[in-house]
Amino acid sequence: MRVVVAPDSFKGSVAADDAARALARGWLAHRPNDDVRLLPLADGGEGTVDAFAAALPDAERRTTVAPGPDGRPVDAAWLLLPDRTAVLELAQSSGLPLMATPDPLGAHTYGLGVVARAALDAGATRLVIGLGGSASTDGGTGALRALGLRLHDDQGRELPLGGAALAGLARLDTTDLVPAPPGAVQLLVDVTAPLTGAAGAAAVYGPQKGAGPAEIALLDGALRRFADLAGGDPDQPGAGAAGGTAYGLAALWGATITRGASTIAALVGLADALAGADVVLTGEGRFDETSLAGKVVGSLLKAADSAGTPVGVVAGQIGGPVPGSVSAAVSLVELAGSVEAALGEPARWLAEAGELLSRRLTGGQGDGSGRTAAGSREPS
Incomplete structure (x- = not known):
């Protein structure tokens, strides 16, 4: 058999x-x-880098030290392929298991942006980013801030990291945002959730990250505020992946959202x-x-x-x-x-x-x- x-x-x-x-x-x-x-398979969450590495033996495995979702440093592995595509995995830098204790309001994706920047500095001309297993609900703003985005309140003060802070967002400054690589950014997602609402990032996945009803309502409203200013399509299937990171990278960095499981299944x-x-x-x-x-x-x-x-x-x-x-x-x-x-x-x-x-x-x-x-x- x-x-x-x-x-x-x-x-x-x-x-x-x-x-x-x-x-x-x-x-x-x-x-x-x-x-x-x-x-072995993956869908954009844990194991995405390993699945690519197993299927592409010529890939070069690298490691970047980055702030984890609670600010403590972590070693995040990623791949650089011979064609200069870099394969990143959000779970490596910003995953829920990396948290010492749950912090649904303050956890962030800043480390993902640090790894993305390291890949670009290493000469990557295309990024494939697995989104899954996130500890945060920050709409990907942490990652984007590591790439140069600035977020300000109505007094001109820069917001702290974390999803809850987006409730006070008044202005986006993309002046110093690093351009996306010329070969594009592909996001591998494992969900079809939109950014907000009853089926959105906060409502469906917030409880897994320690959020109670009041915190879910706060985070959902904060993501709505971010979407009001960032534009894009918050209702796109998959926009709510990784606490809305898919939406943020699509709206402000031009990334495309694709099904991770089918992409990796085809690869292997x-x-x-x-x-x-x-x-x-x-x-x-x-x-x-x-x-x-x-x-x-x-x-x-x-x-x-x-x-x-x-x-x-x-x-x-x-x-x-x-x-x-x-x-x-x-x-x-x-x-x-x-x-x-x-x-x-x-x-x-x-x-x-x-x-x-x-x-x-x-x-x-x-x-x-x-x-x-x-x-x-x-x-x-």
Whole structure:
């Protein structure tokens, strides 16, 4: 049997590559004779740089020290490709796991702008920026400020960083804003949310960043104020990605918003892999209705359905009904007995899940001695 193992990262717990290896190890424990291909994916969030690096071995990995979302320095990895395209990942510099404690009003994306500037200084002529896993709801103003944008209140004072400060925004000054690279800026997003409103950045994703109802209302109003002055299209699907960073970079830097999952899937050859597979395993930290709106698992389910390939899904937690396109699903929390246990040994429970799915998806039938497909790495 030919098996493709293509998970996203399990945010804050295990990288996509490590998750794929653990799932494959579990599958092969029950069916050691199957051909298993590892194809870790990303959608613009955690693992985007690694997914590009795996698919493009000529990419040069670099690291820039930048202010994290709470101001503490972090090491942010990015790639410089031979054609002078730089691949950046917001999660590396401004991601939620980088916060010591949640700060939904003050967290910012300044570090992303520092990394973007470093890429431009290194000679990048095109930027591909993965947007996902953001700690902030600042409309990307932190990143833009690192690139030279100035934001002032009605007294001419420069605003502090963070989304809440945008409520006092009176004037934008783009005089010193660094020009976008000549080859353009492509944003890889994992959501279809607009900037504001009931389905917007603050309302939908603010709670994940520690925002309560009053803070959500404040942040939503602050983003509206920013949009009133910045122009652009705050209602564009995906504008609300990464706390509105997609909107800010599109409105003031001319960036284009694209689906990250489909872009990366095309890069790594997912369609060809599915066409030759008997089954595919995928997964993410939490599977719920948002998984079906442009994220890795939702995009893979559509592709697998078109290819007629059965899908097994593994998630840290399953937060809603599992669609009929999923042949089998496993929750790591249920398997481990608690959130703490699942987070404490993610590789162990992913391997358990891989073995369990091998039984469910094959009717319990095992086979003989094992191997992995050509080009895959032996799980260890």
